[in-house]
Amino acid sequence: MQASKLIKSLRFKKIVPKNFEDFSVSLVTQDTREVTLGSIFIAIKGAKVDGHKLVHEAIEKGAAMIIAQEELPAIAVPVVYVQNTNKAMAILSSFFYETSSQALRVIGVTGTNGKTTVTHIIEAIFRNLGEKTGLIGTMYRKIDTEVLKTKNTTPDIITLQRTLNKMVEKGVSTVAMEVSSIALIQGRVWGVDFDVAVFTNLTQDHLDYHKTMANYAHAKSLLFSQLGNRYTHSGDPKVAVLNIDDPIGEQFEADTAAEILTYGIKKEAMIKAANIEIHGEGTSFDLVVFGEIFHLDVKMVGLFNVYNILAAFSAAYACGVDPADIIAALEQFPGVRGRLQLVTSASKVSAIVDYSHTPDGLLNALETINDFAQGKVFCVVGCGGDRDKLKRPKMAKIAVEHSDYPIFTSDNPRSENPQTIIDEMLVGVPEMLEIPTFVDRREAINFAVAMAKPTDIVLIAGKGHEDYQIIGDTKHHFDDVEEAKKALDLKEQGD
Numbered sequence: 001m002q003a004s005k006l007i008k009s010l011r012f013k014k015i016v017p018k019n020f021e022d023f024s025v026s027l028v029t030q031d032t033r034e035v036t037l038g039s040i041f042i043a044i045k046g047a048k049v050d051g052h053k054l055v056h057e058a059i060e061k062g063a064a065m066i067i068a069q070e071e072l073p074a075i076a077v078p079v080v081y082v083q084n085t086n087k088a089m090a091i092l093s094s095f096f097y098e099t100s101s102q103a104l105r106v107i108g109v110t111g112t113n114g115k116t117t118v119t120h121i122i123e124a125i126f127r128n129l130g131e132k133t134g135l136i137g138t139m140y141r142k143i144d145t146e147v148l149k150t151k152n153t154t155p156d157i158i159t160l161q162r163t164l165n166k167m168v169e170k171g172v173s174t175v176a177m178e179v180s181s182i183a184l185i186q187g188r189v190w191g192v193d194f195d196v197a198v199f200t201n202l203t204q205d206h207l208d209y210h211k212t213m214a215n216y217a218h219a220k221s222l223l224f225s226q227l228g229n230r231y232t233h234s235g236d237p238k239v240a241v242l243n244i245d246d247p248i249g250e251q252f253e254a255d256t257a258a259e260i261l262t263y264g265i266k267k268e269a270m271i272k273a274a275n276i277e278i279h280g281e282g283t284s285f286d287l288v289v290f291g292e293i294f295h296l297d298v299k300m301v302g303l304f305n306v307y308n309i310l311a312a313f314s315a316a317y318a319c320g321v322d323p324a325d326i327i328a329a330l331e332q333f334p335g336v337r338g339r340l341q342l343v344t345s346a347s348k349v350s351a352i353v354d355y356s357h358t359p360d361g362l363l364n365a366l367e368t369i370n371d372f373a374q375g376k377v378f379c380v381v382g383c384g385g386d387r388d389k390l391k392r393p394k395m396a397k398i399a400v401e402h403s404d405y406p407i408f409t410s411d412n413p414r415s416e417n418p419q420t421i422i423d424e425m426l427v428g429v430p431e432m433l434e435i436p437t438f439v440d441r442r443e444a445i446n447f448a449v450a451m452a453k454p455t456d457i458v459l460i461a462g463k464g465h466e467d468y469q470i471i472g473d474t475k476h477h478f479d480d481v482e483e484a485k486k487a488l489d490l491k492e493q494g495d
């Protein structure tokens with residue numbers, strides 16, 4: 001695409017110099033590390049780095065045009081001044097990648113917990129229909145069978161548009177993507193044409209970033225206001241899928257002009273679950289779809305997973321998929337890696353690795369395990385460094401109140417002192433209780449497994465699929481499932 005054509009998409013701008021020699025744009029990027037000959041570099045004022053200070057580096061690497069929001073000293077290439085480079089980035093990347101999201105069915109999922117799980121279930125439903133699917137979220141970006149690494153749950157808008165574009169090229173038709181609250185505030189999905197937006201739930205997380213729960217809820221609401229009321233490329237109406245049991249779900253009804261599809265268990269919903277029976281190997285329940293009843297036996301356990309299944313079912317139903325086809329996929333779905341993932345052993349002690357890193361997530365995981373545990377429940381848990389500090393005493397209290405043996409440890413301490421994080425967890429626990437604490441997560445897991453007796457369960461919470469521990473700026477290899485297996489093997493050898 002020619003530069004002159006591309007920057008036409010920015011209406012309010014000043015170009016210096018006014019007349020420039022046109023060129024074919026090789027890449028639009030906000031990152032100097034990606035710049036190649038013929039790129040347009042967009043200077044973003046980030047939390048750590050100001051892209052305006054990196055303009056010379058970008059030009060040295062071949063940038064042929066700069067988009068800026070702050071006055072730059074005279075430079076060798078044309079500069080397009082705009083009011084907000086973040087917005088310009090959204091507009092330019094959408095045009096450069098030819099508004100790929102309009103050629104795809106895009107299902108966005110937001111909420112504190114359950115996004116990764118729900119997007120994986122949605123992906124499985126459409127894949128089961130024989131479609132090529134896309135997935136964007138915490139664990140990876142998936143373009144049909146190709147798996148790409150990811151830094152954020154919701155990537156920056158350029159990476160996102162690039163990924164969507166590649167999906168179109170590869171023949172993908174439906175994309176399930178996690179949309180985090182931070183991404184919504186930062187405009188990482190500006191310009192993305194969602195067809196369906198799903199809300200899972202809202203409980204405490206990320207208050208380090210949003211400061212108040214009201215701000216956090218507002219951030220989530222942006223997905224629903226952004227959904228709009230236009231008809232999709234296929235002529236289907238846009239739909240907001242809302243968990244009606246969560247009071248915030250009800251609030252979001254007023255934030256969108258799209259059609260509403262509600263799901264829930266407690267309140268009167270369009271799509272409901274009833275007669276729920278949870279057992280160690282799975283869950284059975286009746287799915288009530290506008291009054292019509294279907295019986296389901298799924299492999300996932302826990303009431304919260306019934307909510308996740310309802311959310312995914314509703315999203316597919318909103319796209320017009322036949323309930324029988326959705327149910328066929330739901331009954332086969334094996335669960336997601338690192339979400340209540342069972343690690344068994346001959347010693348009959350089991351470990352469960354789960355990504356519960358919020359108070360509500362931890363409570364749900366423990367309540368679910370308590371429902372089917374025959375022996376005692378151990379809970380190895382830590383709290384992330386450089387993340388919401390208010391979660392720490394709350395998660396500690398939940399571990400103490402809902403498990404028989406809580407053990408506190410580290411979970412990605414990042415730039416913080418791990419012992420300080422543990423001390424801040426201990427604030428939530430009555431002083432007379434002696435909680436074993438281990439800064440070294442491996443020691444904590446080994447201790448719990450060594451103490452456990454046959455039929456006991458050791459929940460290892462907070463890191464799920466993560467295969468690293470971030471200490472300072474360094475990512476060390478660390479995998480809870482691997483560690484649990486090693487500890488269980490060691491226990492068997494010792495017995």
Ligand SMILES: CC(=O)N[C@H]1[C@@H](OP(=O)(O)OP(=O)(O)OC[C@H]2O[C@@H](n3ccc(=O)[nH]c3=O)[C@H](O)[C@@H]2O)O[C@H](CO)[C@@H](O)[C@@H]1O[C@H](C)C(=O)N[C@@H](C)C(=O)N[C@H](CCC(=O)O)C(=O)O
Nearest residue numbers: 030031032044046047048049051152153154156180182183
């Ligand atoms: C606090 C926060 O959200 N930070 C995000 C933000 O980074 P930032 O503002 O600090 O950016 P910066 O590093 O100052 O860089 C500014 C600009 O300079 C550019 N730059 C920088 C260095 C360089 O050498 N060259 C260069 O061009 C950068 O590309 C950028 O354009 O913009 C970046 C690009 O979009 C994000 O990757 C980054 O996420 C960081 C890694 C992060 O940890 N974010 C977390 C808090 C987050 O976003 N989490 C959510 C929710 C998770 C969940 O609940 O599932 C998520 O969606 O991941």
Ligand SMILES: Nc1ncnc2c1ncn2[C@@H]1O[C@H](COP(=O)(O)OP(=O)(O)OP(=O)(O)O)[C@@H](O)[C@H]1O
Nearest residue numbers: 112113114115116117138304354355356361364365
């Ligand atoms: N619907 C739900 N309600 C409450 N807790 C849930 C729900 N679904 C999952 N959880 C808990 O939260 C953990 C994380 O689940 P999942 O990865 O699906 O959420 P997420 O929203 O993608 O999280 P993140 O914000 O880190 O991306 C699970 O391991 C489980 O303990």
Ligand SMILES: N[C@H](CCC[C@H](N)C(=O)O)C(=O)O
Nearest residue numbers: 357383384387411412462463
């Ligand atoms: N998306 C969440 C994941 C937290 C996972 C936990 N292991 C931690 O590092 O705190 C975050 O970045 O806050």
Ligand SMILES: [Mg+2]
Nearest residue numbers: 115116138178
């Ligand atoms: Mg996720």
